[in-house]
Amino acid sequence: xxxxxxxxGSLDPGSFRxxxxxxxxxxxxxYRQVNASYAEEYEHLVSSGLYEELAQAGLLxxxxxxxxxxxxxxxxxxxxxxxxxxxxxxPYEWCFGQLRDAALAHLEVQRRALAHGMTLKxxxxxxxxxxxxxxxxxxxxxxxxxxxxxxxxxxxxxxQHFLAPLALMSHxxxxxxxxxxxxxxxxxxxxxxxLLPLRTRCSIPLLLxxxxxxxxxxxxxRSHRGGKRAARLSRRSLENLVRSLRTGIGRLRWRPxxxxxxxxxxxxHDYRTETAEHKAGLVAEFLDHVRPSRVWDFGAxxxxxxxxxxxxxxxxxxxxxxxxxxxxxxxxxxxxxxxxVLPLVMDLANPSPGIxxxxxxxxxxxxxxxxxxxxxxxxxxxxxxSNNVPIPAIIDFFSELCRFLVVEFVPKxxxxxxxLLAGRRDVFADYTQAAFESSLxxxxxxxxVERLRGSDRILYLAEKR
Amino acid sequence: xxxxxxxxxxxxxxxxxxxxxxxxxxxxxxxxxxxIDPGSGSLIWQILIxxxxxxxxxxxxFWHRIAGLFRQSRRSPDQDE
Numbered sequence: 041x042x043x044x045x046x047x048x049g050s051l052d053p054g055s056f057r058x059x060x061x062x063x064x065x066x067x068x069x070x071y072r073q074v075n076a077s078y079a080e081e082y083e084h085l086v087s088s089g090l091y092e093e094l095a096q097a098g099l100l101x102x103x104x105x106x107x108x109x110x111x112x113x114x115x116x117x118x119x120x121x122x123x124x125x126x127x128x129x130x131p132y133e134w135c136f137g138q139l140r141d142a143a144l145a146h147l148e149v150q151r152r153a154l155a156h157g158m159t160l161k162x163x164x165x166x167x168x169x170x171x172x173x174x175x176x177x178x179x180x181x182x183x184x185x186x187x188x189x190x191x192x193x194x195x196x197x198x199x200q201h202f203l204a205p206l207a208l209m210s211h212x213x214x215x216x217x218x219x220x221x222x223x224x225x226x227x228x229x230x231x232x233x234x235l236l237p238l239r240t241r242c243s244i245p246l247l248l249x250x251x252x253x254x255x256x257x258x259x260x261x262r263s264h265r266g267g268k269r270a271a272r273l274s275r276r277s278l279e280n281l282v283r284s285l286r287t288g289i290g291r292l293r294w295r296p297x298x299x300x301x302x303x304x305x306x307x308x309h310d311y312r313t314e315t316a317e318h319k320a321g322l323v324a325e326f327l328d329h330v331r332p333s334r335v336w337d338f339g340a341x342x343x344x345x346x347x348x349x350x351x352x353x354x355x356x357x358x359x360x361x362x363x364x365x366x367x368x369x370x371x372x373x374x375x376x377x378x379x380x381v382l383p384l385v386m387d388l389a390n391p392s393p394g395i396x397x398x399x400x401x402x403x404x405x406x407x408x409x410x411x412x413x414x415x416x417x418x419x420x421x422x423x424x425x426s427n428n429v430p431i432p433a434i435i436d437f438f439s440e441l442c443r444f445l446v447v448e449f450v451p452k453x454x455x456x457x458x459x460l461l462a463g464r465r466d467v468f469a470d471y472t473q474a475a476f477e478s479s480l481x482x483x484x485x486x487x488x489v490e491r492l493r494g495s496d497r498i499l500y501l502a503e504k505r
Numbered sequence: 506x507x508x509x510x511x512x513x514x515x516x517x518x519x520x521x522x523x524x525x526x527x528x529x530x531x532x533x534x535x536x537x538x539x540x541i542d543p544g545s546g547s548l549i550w551q552i553l554i555x556x557x558x559x560x561x562x563x564x565x566x567f568w569h570r571i572a573g574l575f576r577q578s579r580r581s582p583d584q585d586e
Contacts, residue, residue: 057540057541058540059540060540161539161540161541162540162541191543191548191551191552191555192551193539193541193543193548194541194543195543195547195548195551196543196544196547197541197543199547248554248558249554252550252554253547253550256546256549256550256553257544257546257547257550258546259546260544260545260546260549260550261544261545261546271548271549271552272552273551273552273555274559276559277552277555277556277558277559278555280555280558280559280562281551281554281555281558283558283562284554284558
């Protein structure tokens with residue numbers, strides 16, 4: 041947040057491109073200033089009934105008009121207070137299903153907007169957030185009145201932010217969704233076209249909106265000498281363009297298969313049900329004791345332990361580095377209509393940094409914390425041994441992110457650790473329970489120490505000093 | 506001879522194609538309201554394909570209607586039985 045002294049608030053560093061208004065924070069509440077230049081569009085959004093319809097359908101974030109003084113009174117028309125999103129996430133942290141649902145939600149918004157004489161003037165994936173497990177448009181100022189004959193200015197942005205990454209995830213490799221972290225304005229279509237397999241040219245939507253679109257745009261940029269207005273796109277054609285995009289996205293599929301991690305609990309390895317049951321009981325006990333306001337679950341896997349928190353009505357974010365695990369959790373959340381779980385793809389050895397303009401447009405994971413309680417179950421050995429991160433460094437990282445920590449120590453004699461050490465030199469002399477407890481005790485006050493039944497694993501509940 | 510003629514065909518077509526492209530770029534739609542760069546190529550491209558898509562959807566709907574009529578007339582005798 042960039043502080044502006046004397047205004048009693050801070051401007052959101054990710055809300056500066058659109059001249060229609062901007063987001064600011066004051067006393068831990070999010071507001072949006074609507075600029076005078078956007079007044080007519082804003083009034084049309086409300087008076088046409090579009091706002092009401094979208095808000096009721098859960099497609100647009102509801103807001104209230106408030107009397108809060110605007111940070112820039114000279115340009116202000118109104119100040120609105122949108123409903124708060126518990127945790128802001130970004131497209132490069134979403135699994136395939138989340139990005140697909142976000143894309144379909146965006147197209148549904150555009151379809152309904154056209155029916156009310158409006159259109160989306162941008163289609164950034166960053167304008168979507170997950171609320172109660174469902175995608176919702178958070179940028180109330182994304183609409184403008186539709187002018188008959190005008191093409192859709194957000195068409196290219198939609199293709200770059202949604203269609204290209206989804207096609208790559210579906211047809212090339214699901215890990216290519218992470219390309220969105222490198223390309224903040226979506227994946228360039230020429231790049232997507234090169235990376236997609238030849239067979240995608242047989243899909244009419246992908247052929248039209250990615251392959252031919254990319255080559256045409258490339259040729260256009262070479263030969264364009266400044267244009268004059270004349271060409272028109274009828275409303276019906278525009279609706280059909282949206283329909284074709286919806287068909288293209290609707291056909292894209294990705295199913296989690298062959299994932300070592302997604303089968304972690306089902307295969308069980310040396311991880312007995314008795315141990316897992318005991319751990320789940322202890323997690324529930326710790327949650328009831330601490331009553332955290334929000335929980336992060338690191339290394340969530342199937343999301344089982346995060347769900348214990350979510351079922352108690354605590355907003356929970358479940359992080360895992362495996363897109364298959366996140367997809368599985370998301371599918372379960374969607375099918376059951378669970379509202380308090382947000383699963384996200386996150387490599388904890390390389391968590392989301394601040395990116396975009398000035399490295400601050402999209403916040404780092406750390407800047408989105410701290411959380412009240414952090415679950416780090418069956419995770420420590422992966423960070424310490426697979427990634428060679430010293431235990432004190434792991435504890436320091438956790439201490440920056442939470443107040444309460446529930447952490448599991450997996451000793452070297454555990455089958456999981458033996459597997460990690462097989463075929464490599466054991467350079468982890470400090471990987472002992474005593475050394476771990478001493479590190480933990482330096483930054484945290486250890487409240488509970490419990491040996492898990494049927495194993496030598498230890499579960500700790502600790503509070504930051 | 507045939508081969509020569511075949512290969513010369515695209516060359517002969519190149520000029521009209523270039524002229525069409527140049528003409529289309531003169532038709533860049535007014536996007537004065539866009540605060541993001543919509544991409545001039547993307548604006549023209551969507552106009553080209555949206556027209557084609559509309560024709561395709563019309564044909565599809567027409568085809569479904571015809572097929573529906575046949576299906577109905579085939580079903581009617583069954584229903585009578």
